[in-house]
Amino acid sequence: MATITVNHHQFFTRERGxxxxxxxxxxxxxxxxxxxxxxxxxxxxxxxxxxxxxxFGSSAPSLRTVLTMEEHADDLVGIIDVLGIERVDLVGLxxxxxxxxxxxxxHPDRLRTLALVDTKSTEDSEEGKAGRSAAALRIAxxxxxxxxxxxVPMLVSESAxxxxxxxxxxxxxxxxxxxxxxxLEGMKRRPDRTAVLSNIGxxxxxxxxxxxxxxxxxxxxxMAAAAGAALSIVPDAGHMAPVENPAAVEAALRSxxxxxxxx
Ligand code: MLT
Numbered sequence: 001m002a003t004i005t006v007n008h009h010q011f012f013t014r015e016r017g018x019x020x021x022x023x024x025x026x027x028x029x030x031x032x033x034x035x036x037x038x039x040x041x042x043x044x045x046x047x048x049x050x051x052x053x054x055x056f057g058s059s060a061p062s063l064r065t066v067l068t069m070e071e072h073a074d075d076l077v078g079i080i081d082v083l084g085i086e087r088v089d090l091v092g093l094x095x096x097x098x099x100x101x102x103x104x105x106x107h108p109d110r111l112r113t114l115a116l117v118d119t120k121s122t123e124d125s126e127e128g129k130a131g132r133s134a135a136a137l138r139i140a141x142x143x144x145x146x147x148x149x150x151x152v153p154m155l156v157s158e159s160a161x162x163x164x165x166x167x168x169x170x171x172x173x174x175x176x177x178x179x180x181x182x183x184l185e186g187m188k189r190r191p192d193r194t195a196v197l198s199n200i201g202x203x204x205x206x207x208x209x210x211x212x213x214x215x216x217x218x219x220x221x222x223m224a225a226a227a228g229a230a231l232s233i234v235p236d237a238g239h240m241a242p243v244e245n246p247a248a249v250e251a252a253l254r255s256x257x258x259x260x261x262x263x
């Protein structure tokens with residue numbers, strides 16, 4: 001674990017394993033601990049680096065009123081610059097996938113492979129944007145508890161254990177309310193990045209939980225078709241496939257990474 005200063009901001013990062021670097025990006029409004037199962041399993045083939053995004057987890061609090069996908073992507077490049085890393089296998093879940101797509105658009109030469117997990121490349125619908133504005137107002141007035149109560153069941157499949165639900169609730173309730181509000185606004189402003197996938201020159205893997213209610217199979221299909229990517233459908237999992245069925249996500253990542261020879 002380390003603290004790295006990039007763009008005048010302090011970032012907390014977890015690290016495990018050796019070999020070529022895989023960089024994992026967490027979802028909203030979570031933190032780096034959501035990748036613990038994967039980094040433990042994949043540490044024999046990759047040096048797994050997992051930052052807490054600006055304003056989340058143990059990274060420094062953020063004064064941004066909007067946390068954009070682009071700034072998160074540039075922060076990640078700053079982190080690998082400080083660590084002296086040229087190229088990474090990038091893995092992003094949900095909002096982490098939006099950040100990964102912004103990364104691929106802005107810094108394509110820093111990628112070896114791209115894994116998009118339970119995410120989508122399209123922008124929010126008008127209804128989705130209105131929902132984000134309503135959620136921001138609710139968090140500002142009521143705090144995080146009600147938001148967490150509503151969100152946890154949407155994140156996981158019906159079979160998810162109380163332990164996993166409690167763990168996700170802990171992450172959501174630990175996220176600063178102002179970061180949640182700023183991230184909602186940032187996600188609302190993100191553009192459609194499907195074209196990034198159509199023009200990408202590296203192997204892409206698309207992974208989705210079979211019961212993902214937030215970014216369902218149709219979103220994954222759309223990305224896989226655009227990128228000419230392999231699609232892995234994870235059984236017994238919802239939106240949080242890496243923690244709901246860690247073995248299946250591990251297998252999909254091993255398969256994607258097996259397709260490239262590391263630098
Ligand atoms: C996430 O899991 O990161 C969020 O559900 C993404 C979103 O709200 O679009």
